[in-house]
Amino acid sequence: MIHMENVVKTYKVARRNAGAKAAFRALFRREYELIRALSGISFTIEDGEMVALLGPNGAGKSTTIKILSGILYPDSGRVECNGFVPYKDRMRYTREIGVVFGQRSQLFWDVPVADSFELLRDIYDIPEADFRKNEAELTELLQLQEILRTPARQLSLGQRMRCEIAGSLLHSPKILFLDEPTIGLDAVSKLALRQFVKNLNEEKKTTVILTTHDMQDVEALSKRVIMIGKGKLLLDGTIDDIRKEGESLDESLVEFYEGIDGMTGKEEEQP
Ligand code: ADP
Ligand code: MG
Numbered sequence: 462m463i464h465m466e467n468v469v470k471t472y473k474v475a476r477r478n479a480g481a482k483a484a485f486r487a488l489f490r491r492e493y494e495l496i497r498a499l500s501g502i503s504f505t506i507e508d509g510e511m512v513a514l515l516g517p518n519g520a521g522k523s524t525t526i527k528i529l530s531g532i533l534y535p536d537s538g539r540v541e542c543n544g545f546v547p548y549k550d551r552m553r554y555t556r557e558i559g560v561v562f563g564q565r566s567q568l569f570w571d572v573p574v575a576d577s578f579e580l581l582r583d584i585y586d587i588p589e590a591d592f593r594k595n596e597a598e599l600t601e602l603l604q605l606q607e608i609l610r611t612p613a614r615q616l617s618l619g620q621r622m623r624c625e626i627a628g629s630l631l632h633s634p635k636i637l638f639l640d641e642p643t644i645g646l647d648a649v650s651k652l653a654l655r656q657f658v659k660n661l662n663e664e665k666k667t668t669v670i671l672t673t674h675d676m677q678d679v680e681a682l683s684k685r686v687i688m689i690g691k692g693k694l695l696l697d698g699t700i701d702d703i704r705k706e707g708e709s710l711d712e713s714l715v716e717f718y719e720g721i722d723g724m725t726g727k728e729e730e731q732p
Contacts, residue, residue, distance in 0.1 A: 463506040463529065463636070463668070468538035470499040470524050470692075498524040500692040501538070508543075508635070511662040511669040513679040516689040517718070522672035523562075525689070526640045529670065530560045543635060556585065559629030563641035566621065567628055568613040574624045575609040578631060585632040592631060599627040602657060619650030626657070630667075637661070639671035643678055655681045676700070676710035688717075690724050 476494040477487045499521045506512050514522045527533040528540060531547030531554055540547055545554040561567070568577040582592045600606060603623040613621060622642060629637065639658070643651045659682060662669045673679065679686050679700055686703070688696040696702060696717075705713040718724040 462508060462541075462543065463504075463670070464539070464541045465505075465525075465529070466503045466539040468499055468502045468525075468528060468535045468540060469497075470521075470528060470533065470535050472496040472498055498692055499528075499535070502689065502692070502694050503538075504687055504694065504697055506668065506670065508668055509662070509666040510685065511658075511683045512671075512685045512687055513683045514670065514672040514687050514689060515674065515676070515679055516672075516695075517674055517724075519691075520689045521692040522689060523640050524692075526560070526562075526638050526670070526672060530558055530638050531555070556632060557635050559632070559634040559637045561622075561625045561629045561637075561639050561642060563622070563639075563644040566613060566625065568621070568624060570614045571612050573610045573612055574605070574616075574628075577613065577624075578609075578628060581628055581631050587632050591633070595631050595633060596627075599630060602660075603627050604653075619646050619653075622646060622650065622654060626654070630661070633665075634667070636668045636670070639669065641672055641674075643673060643675060651678075658682060676703075676714050680710060690718065690721065695721055695724075 473493050473495055476492045477483055502521070502525060514525060516522050524533065528535050529542060529547060531551045534548035542554065543557050545557065547554055568574060569580065578596060587595075600609065603626065605623060605627060608616060608620050608624065613624065616624065626639075626642070642658070643654060646654065655678065658669060658671070661667050671678070671682065684699055686696070686698065686700055687694065688703070703713050703717045704710065705716055708716070
């Protein structure tokens, strides 16, 4: 079970105005700006569920995934995943989870993908037999036969995503976090990836939490959608709660945002 309660996260960034004078002054007095990424997010996800976190850029989706996967700690609030507090029990907790960030690679750039997998085997200390079995199965399902000997650097985005997902599943995690897995993919790759994730959830009962700003992803993949905007939870329900009759998914989404104060229109000034 995954549980977040009233989770708040603020980033502290050094602020400096342009110009030599400001640069000089910054040497002596650092000014910080606080960016509130999450302002009190709560939800519970049961084992075996597949849930989409939907929201526009900057909503707080990646921050949520980073907190759930133990990469970041929250300012306040409670986080518990399968009995672990992610940012505290990192060593043991990482064996429970797989994480893929669409915009960042866990593969070693200059070595063949198969060698990256071997390194992941060492990192996760996966027993040889389990590793061989999982690698063979994932290679088959994600059609990696032709690309396993290719360095990650030379792969297309679609090929790389397939390898990333395989890499994140070699240790048979119970929970899979996918942060924008379909971003930038062509239509064929998107379909294949969605199909794979759907099967994984249905057959292996892996809990899947994915982020996206694509309504089509949500429609294809999950019954449950948690929508966030500006660090707040806007909706925890189904796609039908967003969909307006007679309108396209995208139009429905825009209308949904328009119904919420401050979600569209003029950018607010940061306090
Ligand atoms: P999303 O994944 O939904 O696009 P993020 O969680 O990445 O949103 O970002 C939420 C907010 O936090 C945004 O305003 C973003 O600019 C800010 N933010 C994210 N990461 C950092 C960081 N490392 N430092 C400062 N601000 C950040
Ligand atoms: Mg993001």
